[in-house]
Amino acid sequence: MTAVMNADLHCHSVVSDGTLTPEELAERAAGNGVELWALTDHDEIGGQHRAAAAARANGMKYLTGTEISVTFAGETVHIVGLGFDAGDTRMLEGLTATRGGREARAREMAAQLAQVGIPGAYEGALKYVGNPELISRTHFARFLVEVGACKDTPEVFRKYLTEGKPGYVPHRWASLKDAVQWITLGGGIAVIAHPARYKFTANEEYALFSEFKAHGGRGVEVVTGSHTAAEATRYAGTAKEFGLAASRGSDFHSPDESHTDLGKLPPLPEGLTPVWELLADRIR
Structure with missing residues (x-):
């Protein structure tokens, strides 16, 4: 090698x-x-x-x-x-x-997104992963792009999923x-x-x-x-x-x-x- x-x-x-x-x-x-x-x-x-x-x-x-x-x-x-x-x-x-804390964290993220007018984010993110134990911010980002909330995943992270923004929940x-x-x-x-x-x-x-x-x-x-x-x-x-x-x-x-x-x-x-x-x- x-x-x-x-x-x-x-x-x-x-x-x-x-x-x-x-x-x-x-x-x-x-x-x-x-x-x-x-x-x-x-x-x-x-x-x-x-x-x-x-x-x-x-x-x-x-x-x-x-x-x-x-x-x-x-x-x-x-x-x-x-x-x-x-x-x-x-x-x-x-x-x-x-991995055990991911599902509870994801549900809290979805609740925050619903408060700013983006409902159904938990179920939407789950479509991209299939296993609640492995759900992550990336899966939420793909859902937000799918529904037109953002044009791409970097924009999702800037607007929603980083510290101080709606949808950010630390783990x-x-x-x-x-x-x-x-x-x-x-x-x-x-x-x-x-x-x-x-x-x-x-x-x-x-x-x-x-x-x-x-x-x-x-x-x-x-x-x-x-x-x-x-x-x-x-x-x-x-x-x-x-x-x-x-x-x-x-x-x-x-x-x-x-x-x-x-x-x-x-x-x-x-x-x-x-x-x-x-x-x-x-x-x-």
Whole structure:
């Protein structure tokens, strides 16, 4: 596994908030030249066996994956887990618990939207997911676009689903320590996802990376769909500062919504340890 290989270790299927099946994602990734792939659905590993089989069928190597939501300094932070045992009971139980608050949160979001003249949002969002345990803001966004409340999902988030807007309801997720330990005890590596997206002060970000590493976290996404070239350079420096491996993933959700397609990212900056080098024995 070389440092310059086309690895895409962050994307989402219909098992969480993507629009393609694991099989469709695998075919798309392989068609775009991906050599090593991971499906990282939000707080869910139910698609892992399908994804691994589809990766093999399309000639790709595969790492198990998930993206766990955690609360840190009042913000929701995402921790990607790679290469863990998908049958590990601690991981399964932890993810079940962290998903448990989604339905109640979704009903409260719908009630707020009804107050500003958008009725039926819970049922409308549910059409896009099918499982109340996995309902998220993305599913509400798709419904609001469908009914013409907004022209696209970014407008939905600006007007309705972010802090201070109608429809925003915070959710307390797992702790950073819990998420990192579920991943590492299952034999995997924890990675901080798309760090440039979090609205942290410099001190808060330093605390995040320090605590993450203290709990056993070993990687950070340097190249990802939402990072600019300057941000990739910045977090390459952070990876070196904290002695973390570097990961690469598009965060692809949908052909119609995602800015970056599977397998279409620039390579990792030089001088970093790719996370897949630490996971060579977990690649299937």
